[in-house]
Amino acid sequence: MSxxxxxxxxxxxxxxxxxxxxxxxxxxxxxxxxxxxxxxxxYSALRKVFTSQQPADVQAEVKNANLRGRGGAGFPxxxxxxxxxxxxxxxxxxxxxxxDEMEPGxxxxxxxxxxxxxxxxxxxxxxxxxxxxxxxxxxxxxxxLLAAERLNAAIAxxxxxxxxxxxxxxxxxxxxxVVHTGAGRYICGEETALINSLEGRxxxxxxxxxxxxxxxxxxxxxxxxxxxxxxxxxxxxxxGADWFKGxxxxxxxxxxxxxxxxxxxxxxxGLWELPIGTSCRELLYTHGGGMADGLELMCWxxxxxxxxxxxxxxxxxxxxxxxxxxxxxxxxxxxIMVVDNQQNIVSVVRNLEQFxxxxxxxxxxxxxxxxxxxxxxxQSIEAGEGEAGDIETLQQLTRFLxxxxxxxxxxxxxxxxxxSALKFFPGEFEKGIQA
Amino acid sequence: MLTANTPYSSLIATEKxxxxxxxxxxxxxxxxxxxxxxxxxxxxxxxxxxxxxxxRWVPDGAIHAIAEVLGISAADLxxxxxxxxxxxxxxVGRHVIAVCDSIGCxxxxxxxxxxxxxxxxxxxxxxxxxxxxxxxxxxxxxxACDRSxxxxxxxxxxxxVTPANIEQVLEQYP
Numbered sequence: 082m083s084x085x086x087x088x089x090x091x092x093x094x095x096x097x098x099x100x101x102x103x104x105x106x107x108x109x110x111x112x113x114x115x116x117x118x119x120x121x122x123x124y125s126a127l128r129k130v131f132t133s134q135q136p137a138d139v140q141a142e143v144k145n146a147n148l149r150g151r152g153g154a155g156f157p158x159x160x161x162x163x164x165x166x167x168x169x170x171x172x173x174x175x176x177x178x179x180x181d182e183m184e185p186g187x188x189x190x191x192x193x194x195x196x197x198x199x200x201x202x203x204x205x206x207x208x209x210x211x212x213x214x215x216x217x218x219x220x221x222x223x224x225x226l227l228a229a230e231r232l233n234a235a236i237a238x239x240x241x242x243x244x245x246x247x248x249x250x251x252x253x254x255x256x257x258x259v260v261h262t263g264a265g266r267y268i269c270g271e272e273t274a275l276i277n278s279l280e281g282r283x284x285x286x287x288x289x290x291x292x293x294x295x296x297x298x299x300x301x302x303x304x305x306x307x308x309x310x311x312x313x314x315x316x317x318x319x320x321g322a323d324w325f326k327g328x329x330x331x332x333x334x335x336x337x338x339x340x341x342x343x344x345x346x347x348x349x350x351g352l353w354e355l356p357i358g359t360s361c362r363e364l365l366y367t368h369g370g371g372m373a374d375g376l377e378l379m380c381w382x383x384x385x386x387x388x389x390x391x392x393x394x395x396x397x398x399x400x401x402x403x404x405x406x407x408x409x410x411x412x413x414x415x416x417i418m419v420v421d422n423q424q425n426i427v428s429v430v431r432n433l434e435q436f437x438x439x440x441x442x443x444x445x446x447x448x449x450x451x452x453x454x455x456x457x458x459x460q461s462i463e464a465g466e467g468e469a470g471d472i473e474t475l476q477q478l479t480r481f482l483x484x485x486x487x488x489x490x491x492x493x494x495x496x497x498x499x500x501s502a503l504k505f506f507p508g509e510f511e512k513g514i515q516a
Numbered sequence: 517m518l519t520a521n522t523p524y525s526s527l528i529a530t531e532k533x534x535x536x537x538x539x540x541x542x543x544x545x546x547x548x549x550x551x552x553x554x555x556x557x558x559x560x561x562x563x564x565x566x567x568x569x570x571x572r573w574v575p576d577g578a579i580h581a582i583a584e585v586l587g588i589s590a591a592d593l594x595x596x597x598x599x600x601x602x603x604x605x606x607x608v609g610r611h612v613i614a615v616c617d618s619i620g621c622x623x624x625x626x627x628x629x630x631x632x633x634x635x636x637x638x639x640x641x642x643x644x645x646x647x648x649x650x651x652x653x654x655x656x657x658x659x660a661c662d663r664s665x666x667x668x669x670x671x672x673x674x675x676x677v678t679p680a681n682i683e684q685v686l687e688q689y690p
Contacts (some may be wrong), residue, residue, distance in 0.1 A: 085660070085663070151569070153689060183659070185657035185661070187659060188659045188662060223565075224602075259552045261552070262561075264602040265601040266601035267656050280558050281557040281560035281561060281586075282556070282557075282560075283595055284599065344623075344661035345620065346623060354664070418619065418623070420623065432617075433619055435617075435657065
């Protein structure tokens with residue numbers, strides 16, 4: 082089985098600078114055995130926390146570290162955790178890892194789970210302790226079979242080592258960790274749809290409020306965090322919030338490193354763990370070697386199908402949450418996809434909207450009916466058979482399917498690439514309208 | 517012979533006209549999965565996968581049989597089974613090819629690959645070859661865009677698949 086290029090060309094990859102990937106780079110292979118992982122500082126954060134810290138200490142450290150959600154939304158993890166009820170009367174609580182990686186263009190969580198399964202297991206144990214959850218699930222997409230196998234093996238080894246189960250390291254804290262595998266559907270990555278799916282229901286999103294922190298899985302307080310977000314927790318506990326904040330090297334007010342990636346027709350595609358706020362130019366041209374021979378960059382998606390296109394003029398922006406937002410897009414998962422000048426942008430957008438139309442859960446009308454309508458119009462423009470008024474209809478759809486008009490963020494996400502393509506490439510759409 | 521205790525599921529004929537009964541192993545696996553959750557219905561997807569693993573797909577009778585074990589209605593379970601695209605409620609071939617049609621693969625040759633597969637197999641997406649060997653389906657991004665185009669055959673993921681090397685992939689699945 083082949084693996085992604087990871088940290089290709091980077092030198093001095095160590096725990097102080099590359100907390101998420103250094104073990105893989107140092108070992109030169111996946112670190113699946115608990116002994117190998119322990120030899121590389123593995124479970125030392127857990128030991129430190131369980132022997133010297135209270136749950137409130139962990140929450141405070143993560144909050145101070147300004148760890149923002151790596152699943153795409155960028156919500157501060159520490160704030161999310163602080164909303165969960167604590168204390169002896171809080172009752173059953175759950176921790177759920179969102180490992181339903183399906184955002185087109187995103188392949189970082191696959192790497193983290195296949196190559197460093199113990200890292201996620203340790204992260205979940207520490208996080209469960211911090212929020213007082215005695216039951217935790219990894220909601221893993223069904224197609225990630227190797228990740229499932231390695232995570233289950235890691236969980237079994239951690240149990241044997243006394244890191245999981247009852248009275249972990251004599252702390253009096255119990256935790257049961259289960260890998261739950263899905264059976265498809267992109268919408269499962271939406272936090273509340275994921276909870277419905279975990280409960281064995283159709284993955285329709287739920288109304289918020291109540292937020293999952295108060296009423297999530299089986300109506301109990303639940304924290305849902307992305308794989309990469311969780312994997313940052315042990316290093317924060319080991320080296321401290323100040324160290325974590327310094328990882329961005331002044332490139333961004335955000336803290337930590339970020340798993341960045343490149344796909345599309347670049348010379349080198351793969352994953353790099355870099356300071357958060359690294360520019361897309363550095364990512365694409367220093368690490369990715371630029372576009373493939375003979376191709377030029379037309380535009381790029383900063384972090385998945387549900388992010389607005391950005392242009393070559395945006396290449397120097399630091400890739401962090403607020404900067405990319407100000408530029409009119411979202412950093413999303415931060416795995417960029419480059420669109421080359423030989424692509425037809427109308428076809429590219431049509432493919433994106435077909436994806437969203439098929440993956441709509443069908444719960445609310447604007448999404449269920451608006452997305453197939455969008456696809457139909459795009460197909461006719463692509464075929465050169467667009468009619469007068471089609472572009473105006475598409476523009477209207479970007480508003481009618483926008484934020485606040487639908488039950489969840491699926492349709493608004495679908496409108497992001499469409500609205501930005503209409504903005505940057507109006508002529509390409511007009512070419513498809515019959516005179 | 518019908519008695520008051522006859523499971524309802526056994527009255528539902530499968531496609532071959534035989535009633536569907538879960539094997540002891542299937543029932544045990546489903547009950548094991550149920551223990552992971554606060555509510556047995558959370559094992560719905562696990563249970564559907566357990567049956568599908570043995571039968572390639574989930575026959576009508578299995579919906580009733582599984583629902584009985586989980587203690588939910590068959591209609592409820594059918595709602596779950598038909599929601600998730602990796603649960604098959606129609607017969608499929610010995611090998612299911614799931615081709616990623618999301619944007620990463622689209623930019624790097626999905627159209628050509630999909631067309632080549634359809635020509636080679638003589639079927640359209642959603643169909644099964646006459647010899648029952650392959651079913652062809654589209655699937656969302658498989659999370660390997662750096663090695664695209666990507667497809668899965670059964671449980672195995674294949675990277676950098678092109679019309680030129682597709683035959684080498686297919687011949688691994690007799």
